[in-house]
Amino acid sequence: MKLASYKGGHDGWLMVVANDLSVWAPATDVAPTLQYALDHWADVEEDLRILSDALNSGRVKDVEKFDTGNCSAPLPRAYQIADGSAYLNHVELVRKARGAEMPPEFLHDPLMYQAVSDPILAPNDDIVVTSEEYGIDFEGEVAVITGDVPMGATPEEAAAQIRLIMLMNDVSLRNLIPAELAKGFGFFQSKPPSAFSPVAVTPDELGAAWQGGKVHLPLICTLNGRVVGKPNAGVDMQFDFGQLVAHAAKTRPLRAGAIIGSGTISNRDRAAGVACLAETRMIEKIETGVMTTPFMAFGDVIRIEMINDKGASVFGAIEQRVTRQS
Incomplete structure (x- = not known):
């Protein structure tokens, strides 16, 4: 599973990225930010993997071409x-x-x-x-x-x-x-x-x-x-x-x-x-x-x-x- 953060606010917006880095899709329905996902990993990991599998098999409609220019760091700020x-x-x-x-x-x-x-x-x-x-x-x-x-x-x-x-x-x-x-x-x-x-x-x-x-x-x-x-x-x-x-x-x-x-x-x-x-x-x-x-x-x-x-x-x-x- 590949994750990225779309630029926005202090913490970005969580996205799932295709394995070949061709496209990405919002994951905010599962977790708004990567930090939220990490804080609730046991609850959200399976849903993120399901979304990732769907993205890689072409079953996700809401996709965009992956653009690193719209990426923040995966964690735009971290506890340490x-x-x-x-x-x-x-x-x-x-x-x-x-x-x-x-x-x-x-x-x-x-x-x-x-x-x-x-x-x-x-x-x-x-x-x-x-x-x-x-x-x-x-x-x-x-x-x-x-x-x-x-x-x-x-x-x-x-x-x-x-x-x-x-x-x-x-x-x-x-x-x-x-x-x-x-x-x-x-x-x-x-x-x-x-x-x-x-x-x-x-x-x-x-x-x-x-x-x-x-x-x-x-x-x-x-x-x-x-x-x-x-x-x-x-x-x-x-x-x-x-x-x-x-x-x-x-x-x-x-x-x-x-x-x-x-x-x-x-x-x-x-x-x-x-x-x-x-x-x-x-x-x-x-x-x-x-x-x-x-x-x-x-x-x-x-x-x-x-x-x-x-x-x-x-x-x-x-x-x-x-x-x-x-």
Whole structure:
């Protein structure tokens, strides 16, 4: 089942999307918003699946051509977003470039920070920044939306509460990060709002690509029309989503609608390319001593998409232009 939110109000209007992303239909008779559906999942899931099946078999009359321009993020605002760093190759490269070793505890204790959850950018919203000097970067990720997760849930219990999966662009302002981390209190100004794919899908929609709490598909990142990376999200992921959700819930319950991100997808195989520019720069620093790849500039366009083994887009694309704050 594929779900999206039509732009409107603070929380959008829930839509069911055809498996091939060709058309969509209102689901508001079942649940007005995605957050409502998540809050009442046990009551509405079956009806949403019935509507989805009817849409995919051509039995729904009230349909429109699917248009990502009319999509907000699946959740235009959320109770919380916690973003992890499950791909240790990314962490190792960043630390190695500055001459630091990776602490051994990173192998069993995930990194995680609290991200901006209101507002959340639509998949085609501009990345609006005051200055290019901030070091504008994209970060291609996978994220999950949970149901209610009790405090202290095990990874298995947490995995059972994963309701939906989507893509994420965790926008980072790289040149603001060092000073913030030096304060010892985490990210804030260096992490503006993130964007999410137009469509969120139930895990069963991924078929064999959803295994072990990971999405085993490549994430295609295209900057200004040039593919910069196709790292596989199921490869080199140290912590699966059950573990990430359980980590977030260790000392607090998560309410339905919590979003947990994977962190930048990163493969040890250099041929896979990158899902952020910082990683390219770190490799340059390690290999040549000099970073030559610039961060994004005003006018640049980043596109993030995941294609299945049939060549079809799974979640639709995040496509954003970097613009100057007026």
